[in-house]
Amino acid sequence: MTMMTQLEAIRCGLSEEMKRDSSVFIMGEDVGLYGGVFGLTGPLWKEFGDDRVIDTPISELAIVGTGVGAAMLGLRPVVEIMFMDFITLAMDPIVNQAAKLRYMTGGKIKVPMVVRMLGGGGLSVSAQHSQSLEAWFAHIPGLKVVAPATAYDGKGLMKSAIRDDNTVIFIEHKLLYKSSDEVPDDDYTVPIGKADIKRVGKDISLITYSGMLPKALAAAAELSSEGIELEVVDLRTLRPLDSATILESVCRTGKAIVLHEAPLSLGIGAEVSALIMEGAFDYLDAPVVRIAGKEVPSPYNDTLEAQVIPTVGQIVTVARKLRHGGCND
Amino acid sequence: MGTEELLPLYKKMLEIRNLELLIKPLIREGLMRGFSHQSVGQEGVAVGVCSALSDRDYITSNHRGHGHVLAKGLELKLVMAELLGRATGCCGGKGGSMHIADPSLGILGANGIVGAGMPIAVGAALAIKKQGMDSVVACFFGDGAANEGSFHESLNLAAIWKLPVLFVCENNLYGMSGPVKKMLLIEDIAIRAKGYGMPGIIGDGNDIEEVHKLTAEAVARAKSGQGPTLLEFKTYRWFGHSVNDAEAYRTREEVEEWKKLCPIHRLRDKLLTRGVTQETIERIDSEAKAAVEEALEYAKNSPNPEPEAAFRDVYA
Numbered sequence: 001m002t003m004m005t006q007l008e009a010i011r012c013g014l015s016e017e018m019k020r021d022s023s024v025f026i027m028g029e030d031v032g033l034y035g036g037v038f039g040l041t042g043p044l045w046k047e048f049g050d051d052r053v054i055d056t057p058i059s060e061l062a063i064v065g066t067g068v069g070a071a072m073l074g075l076r077p078v079v080e081i082m083f084m085d086f087i088t089l090a091m092d093p094i095v096n097q098a099a100k101l102r103y104m105t106g107g108k109i110k111v112p113m114v115v116r117m118l119g120g121g122g123l124s125v126s127a128q129h130s131q132s133l134e135a136w137f138a139h140i141p142g143l144k145v146v147a148p149a150t151a152y153d154g155k156g157l158m159k160s161a162i163r164d165d166n167t168v169i170f171i172e173h174k175l176l177y178k179s180s181d182e183v184p185d186d187d188y189t190v191p192i193g194k195a196d197i198k199r200v201g202k203d204i205s206l207i208t209y210s211g212m213l214p215k216a217l218a219a220a221a222e223l224s225s226e227g228i229e230l231e232v233v234d235l236r237t238l239r240p241l242d243s244a245t246i247l248e249s250v251c252r253t254g255k256a257i258v259l260h261e262a263p264l265s266l267g268i269g270a271e272v273s274a275l276i277m278e279g280a281f282d283y284l285d286a287p288v289v290r291i292a293g294k295e296v297p298s299p300y301n302d303t304l305e306a307q308v309i310p311t312v313g314q315i316v317t318v319a320r321k322l323r324h325g326g327c328n329d
Numbered sequence: 330m331g332t333e334e335l336l337p338l339y340k341k342m343l344e345i346r347n348l349e350l351l352i353k354p355l356i357r358e359g360l361m362r363g364f365s366h367q368s369v370g371q372e373g374v375a376v377g378v379c380s381a382l383s384d385r386d387y388i389t390s391n392h393r394g395h396g397h398v399l400a401k402g403l404e405l406k407l408v409m410a411e412l413l414g415r416a417t418g419c420c421g422g423k424g425g426s427m428h429i430a431d432p433s434l435g436i437l438g439a440n441g442i443v444g445a446g447m448p449i450a451v452g453a454a455l456a457i458k459k460q461g462m463d464s465v466v467a468c469f470f471g472d473g474a475a476n477e478g479s480f481h482e483s484l485n486l487a488a489i490w491k492l493p494v495l496f497v498c499e500n501n502l503y504g505m506s507g508p509v510k511k512m513l514l515i516e517d518i519a520i521r522a523k524g525y526g527m528p529g530i531i532g533d534g535n536d537i538e539e540v541h542k543l544t545a546e547a548v549a550r551a552k553s554g555q556g557p558t559l560l561e562f563k564t565y566r567w568f569g570h571s572v573n574d575a576e577a578y579r580t581r582e583e584v585e586e587w588k589k590l591c592p593i594h595r596l597r598d599k600l601l602t603r604g605v606t607q608e609t610i611e612r613i614d615s616e617a618k619a620a621v622e623e624a625l626e627y628a629k630n631s632p633n634p635e636p637e638a639a640f641r642d643v644y645a
Binding site: 068070071073077096105106144 | 418420428432437452466
């Protein structure tokens with residue numbers, strides 16, 4: 001076991017897969033010599049060179065489309081979109097091509113591509129560099145979408161994503177890059193499509209993913225001292241959702257909170273709420289509560305921005321109210 | 330090119346045209362549904378380009394792709410069955426007219442999104458280069474697609490990485506209804522090649538020998554590591570953009586003028602002057618007619634996909 005940051009763990013997963021399989025390569029803007037905007041890919045470029053870690057022009061549409069074409073001929077590209085917000089420039093290759101080519105051709109084609117995207121706010125980088133757009137991709141049949149929140153899951157899911165024969169959207173969060181946990185040294189994977197109960201608790205199921213996981217765990221620690229035990233369910237995969245784990249947890253606790261950084265309306269929380277209503281209605285003591293980002297673009301000023309993103313305090317307040325019999329405000 | 334080389338190309342163009350001529354009647358009869366974009370008049374480009382490609386080479390195509398996929402070697406009956414949505418279609422009835430593909434023949438697919446084939450072609454060429462394959466990718470697109478962002482990004486990327494791509498622009502003077510005179514300030518799309526540092530070659534798309542020659546030269550350049558070429562073939566579509574097109578944007582006179590430049594008739598006339606007999610020509614004419622009729626019978630007698638097929642092949 002090695003203690004490492006999530007950034008290091010994702011890099012480690014990439015490195016191991018690139019060693020194991022020569023068809024795996026990285027493509028993106030400033031991933032090589034510059035090293036990646038947060039330094040993730042630089043050491044990989046030093047290790048594997050220009051041929052395997054390829055710097056591209058600023059051409060998101062062509063970069064992702066090139067990934068599609070290369071994957072169709074048997075390579076396994078890991079394409080980087082520097083900030084998730086830039087994916088708007090490359091929606092066609094993902095949504096109309098990668099997600100659909102296998103289906104439209106009756107199974108003749110596969111597109112084993114990984115598209116890494118860096119999302120999330122909290123760094124004062126403003127509205128066009130802070131978004132959480134995962135719901136867009138989780139809504140598309142033909143894609144898989146993962147959003148690891150720990151170093152362990154980061155490495156394990158990266159390896160699974162690369163080995164998967166489908167296009168996997170791999171969502172990273174800026175504020176999680178520095179978070180550390182223990183990572184096995186051996187060749188392990190984390191399965192796509194399986195949630196993980198990060199903290200067992202009997203009172204409320206707090207279902208979350210990505211950047212909100214540390215806040216969920218912090219809230220759970222605080223509430224524990226009051227005798228309220230949160231069960232923190234880390235979704236890890238957003239498409240396909242692990243409904244079995246979600247429902248099993250809620251059936252035990254009888255109360256559910258869904259927490260995400262992305263804006264409330266039509267987010268992942270709406271889907272999970274519907275799932276819980278459909279599959280665990282008789283076990284619910286109260287309606288599902290959603291805690292999510294506010295319905296505004298991310299403001300630049302840090303005090304303003306802090307208002308937009310859910311806080312530990314908000315989670316604690318909601319959980320207290322829920323535990324003591326209250327409904328949504 | 331010798332007549333032995335040209336005769337199969339003549340037949341292939343006829344087969345394409347005969348299939349395309351069935352589209353409107355099939356839609357009217359209700360045997361075919363949805364959109365379809367016929368390439369009647371443009372057969373010279375599809376067959377001419379593919380005649381300079383080998384089995385090891387790849388193509389990407391667009392929404393007007395029946396000619397491209399047939400020219401690259403897809404069987405008539407598999408295309409026809411796909412157009413009728415049958416289980417025996419090359420895509421099991423799951424894709425239809427705009428999504429015909431067969432990677433085993435190097436056909437990376439027709440595409441319903443204008444310009445989408447270009448980045449895919451660049452990616453395929455990248456894979457070819459990385460794996461040291463002796464192959465090229467020909468990417469078919471129209472004058473309209475030359476204004477998509479994907480065109481500019483793809484040409485630049487293929488050029489800087491010296492990838493073995495042939496960007497084949499079929500300039501038929503109209504996007505859907507948008508005339509090139511209005512949508513471009515330049516007469517020749519090929520001059521855009523200079524902006525990306527690659528050769529831009531113009532040819533008569535309705536002269537199949539010229540198409541073959543220019544394509545072969547571009548293939549040789551690509552295989553020798555000199556990178557991509559932008560080929561612009563001037564041509565014309567006899568029918569509207571799709572079956573529902575009233576063609577208000579062009580005159581009947583213009584259509585008739587271009588019909589005189591028909592690639593099939595011009596090749597036929599050439600073959601006759603080069604010693605091919607009228608009997609041979611007529612034999613090929615009826616073979617091409619019979620081949621398409623046989624394909625239609627096959628398609629009509631094929632079953633629909635079973636209901637479960639709607640839920641298959643979403644994921645590998």
